[in-house]
Amino acid sequence: MQARRKSELSALQNEILEAVATGVPFAVVADTLCRRAETLAPGAFCTIAGVDAEGLIRPLAGPSLPKSYGEALDGAAIGPKVGSCGTAAYFGIPVEVTDIATDERWKDFQDLVLPLGLKACWSSPIKSPEGRVVGTFAFYYSTSRGPSELERQLVDTCVHLCAIAMERDEVSRRLRHLAYHDQLTGLFNRYAFDEVIARNMAAPARRFGLLLLDIDNLKLVNDAMGHSVGDAVIREVGQRLSSPGSGMNVYRLGGDEFAILCRDCDNAEQMAELAGRLLGQMEQPYECDRNTIILQVTIGGVLSDHGDTGADMLRQNADLALHHAKRVARGGYVLFHPGLRSAIQCRTEQIALLDKALDEDRVLAHFQPVICMRRAKIVGVEALARIRTDEGKIISAGAFAMGLTDSKNAFRLTSCMLEKVAGAMRGWLDQGLELRHVAINLSTVDFQRGNLEERLRSAFSAHDVPLHNLQIEVTENVLMDQDVASQVARLREQGMQVALDDFGTGYASLSHLKDFPLDYIKIDKSFVDSLLTDTACNAIVEALISMADKMKIGIIAEGIETAEQAERLLEIGCPLAQGYFYARPVDGETIATLMRSFGGKIRRQDPATDRLRTPA
Template sequence: MQARRESELSALQNEILEAVATGVPFTEVADTLCRRAEALAPGANCTIASIDAGGFIHPVAGPGLPRSYGEALDGHPIGPEVGSCGTAAFLGIPVEVTDIATDFRWKDYQDLALPLGLKACWSSPIKSREGRVVGTFAFYYRESRGPSDVERQLVDTCVHLCSIAMERAEVSRRLQHLAYHDQMTGLFNRYAFDEIIAQSMSLPARSFGLLLLDIDNLKQVNDRMGHSVGDALICEVARRLANVGAGINVYRLGGDEFAVICSDCDDAENMAELAGRLLSQMEQPYEFDGNTMLLQITIGGVLSNSDGTSADLLRQNADLALYHAKQTARGDYIHFHPGLRTSIQCRTEQIALLDSALNENRVFAHFQPVICMRRAKIVGVEALARIRTDEGNVVSAGAFAMGLTDSKNAFRLTGCMLEQIASAMRCWIDEGLELRHVAVNLSTVDFQRGNLEERLRAPFEAHNVPLSFLQIEVTENVLMDQEVASQVARLRAQGMQIALDDFGTGFASLSHLRDFPLDYIKIDKSFVDSLLTDTACSAIVEALISMAHKMQIGIIAEGIETAEQAARLLEIGCPLAQGYHYARPVDGETITTLLRSFNGKVSPPATGSDHVRNSA
């Protein structure tokens, strides 16, 4: 009997832990746990409740009781006489009530329980790793009795599983918050902005105003007073923008650029009035660390009902208005009009620059190493496009990024890079240099144009390089397209490795790790930047690394720039790293020299799970 009981508890534990690890929502995990517990303890009704930071009860699961029972308890404060659950949460110890009808702790709640035939209740507190009560796990009985020894063992297991599941749910909530909020200012971020603009512009009847603005002279503040003062100035501007009033949402798009969406602005006069209020918010000097600074912003604005037919065009027109304001009316506001097309010329020039470079074979690959930190070896490289000018100068991707907005250019660039990657890989294999993968970024255009599998396979077959050496990097936003996700699955089935790039900066969700066919996660540079200064960020990175190991997914930290960041990542178990601390992107000849210096004989490329084992 004891052996069977232990087997049942082990099966329960494995089922719940697997659900937690694969990102099943906590409400579903709690419901499953209650149902399994009730099956193992006949005659008991199980409930799980969470306790928020303010000490209020929120029922999560109770499949054996009417929904009205949980609804009646929702929002009640915990206390010394709040039934079994509220008292257990208040005292932080289990509370056994064998007779609800006579127990003083139930005097205000008997009318809820007794009509349902509930006569006894045993509740245990669920605690976080730090010892804070975050929930309760309870057994209700329809007879006046306490728990059996078998039920005590079952509840011990369930409370422990609840603690794990609630902690993971909290990490997921933090990730979700981080995905849509700027860490420095607490405002909504660029991804939240992109999502709301796209949704708003898709509505048949839309009427809102969009203002883009940035801070004037921030570079001078950073150069003269230091980046800590500049960061404080950004936060102060964010605070003042957020205090303008109701009816607006404020977003930090990155650096010193902000966006304001006003649902009440439906004409140019309203927009000008709102811009005036934003400008007036900056009139008071800002005192920080003994420095007095004058805040100044410049604003460009558009109206959704007249200045753009799509989200992209509306944003582009707002950019044009802001650009013109910075050129001609710094510290003031300019509303868009069709004549503000100077930046279109810049885009046209970049499209032409990339097009001519592709025509004249002046596009080539630079490679940035991916390092196994523990063994100080190069295990992979990421290929990055560069242009060589007629004068022999090397132009990085930032100088022709707008050229990639042309789908033809983007498509041709991928083909050019694939040929160079396959050729370089053939040379490294022939020389006996060890390298597990070469990564290349694919855009939405690559998936939309069709015949992607053939385009990827052809250059590698021509150079007799196994496809298992090719690592495809895609962002979360690209994978949100179900058709793209299906193509990614097919690529992986052919032996290619799949990496989720910039994880946590798009529509971040732990469910992505379950739903999409992944071999690697690349932790975005924004996480690494805040790793040593932001406790929440550090906890999230640590949780991601732990989760990746358990799910046998490789994990790479991007953008490492300091030895301290590298040391911390190594300490918390991150095996692979990429960033300027190790090496900047270099040409093929230089990366070959690095491979000769640090690596040895070729070994077969690893899968994600092998990668975790071999590079830790």
């Protein structure tokens, strides 16, 4: 008898261990174990329950008891008087109840079990290797009795097998969670996103929306406050994205990029509403480590029926919308449309065009004169990049402007232009044409590399050209960065002049004129174009000229193309002008000829007082 019992227990153990080792789902393993235990212990009804991290009972198997019984117990908290299983889990010891009808521990649960004809219950805790109770294994009886010695041996084996199976299931669930979830935010990860997108695209036709977004200026947060704060910002954004409601899944794809899949969005209006809601979630300032951070994200979206042939194309279209949004609507939302693909293709081609021209030294510096309107003399020039094509044609910056959205190209172009501008200025000085300044445009990229002063000094000292002959032009958007503004102030202290380019096309805040370190304001061509036809535009330009004069800031009107525009600007006191009406951008030799024609040698004045503002 003993040998047969040992053989039966060994067979049970082998069967369950093989199921665990081969990856059989835990629910199947638990059901099999209960049924086999009931076969070896006639008259016993077996159940297995789990205990979750909150201490709640979660029935897992009980094939011989009604399903409603397990459902009634699901979610009950373990405790000192919670039947046999809840009490065994609470104290971590076996609990034998031989008469449910009279035992205090069953008082609140008698109505569930007595109508089933069950009169006794023996429950044993199942523990993890660390000793934490993770479940219970129980025998119910239809008579008032306790377990036999053979049943005790059986339960010992079953509890051991349950512990192994539950540990394996926990490890498997943890690995599945790691495989599909991002560790920093707890959101679904790229692997989960790829699977879900593939399933949605393979399913019967149904329109859904996809949003891609990333966090603006996260690099500045990391650089200024540390990566721990940057990680906290990523977590906060993830939490805020997850809060708007149901009908969507949020994924962190990596870095500062997130994806949102919305199955309930099937038109552009719903997509815009969702994007607006998500942007609104970022409005509340985020307090972290004694820092107040304004969160900002940019969003690109796509609907799944834009002629997409698969998940890759859908994702690519959302990427195109996001990249376009970052260029034209940073902090906002752009929905994909087929025209964006042409724009991105154009950008790619222009990046390649500029990169190749830089490699082959086919970038040229042309110069457009800045004219003193009252004296009709050249008092400065602006350096503008041009490319000579393989066929010898000269193309202007408009033909490769999108190539400058690549940071590597932008950085290389500035280096190339600095060298060519310094060389041209040296040539003019050698001819006795001492020009007060040459303006060169700088971008955000030039300031971000951290070695701008060294680059400027190196290029000009190599040609023995003083830095006070250089004027740097920056836009309002560039100057909004406090670090950039600080660098500009240092350059100005070294004798270089600073011009605010394209004024009126960026933030256009008058307070910036007070806060920024400026020598000149360049009125954008759009104002000049409307000067004669738009009363409000005329008033703005007139007021700006008057204000700049009182603030001792020079002012230059750009894009003058007609005599009427020039005459009106002269009437309202604009001192300096630039545009096709006077001269188009030309090469260095032609500029030298123009300088001689516009009054010969331009006498250099005291840099401390000369702002190129022409006296009346």
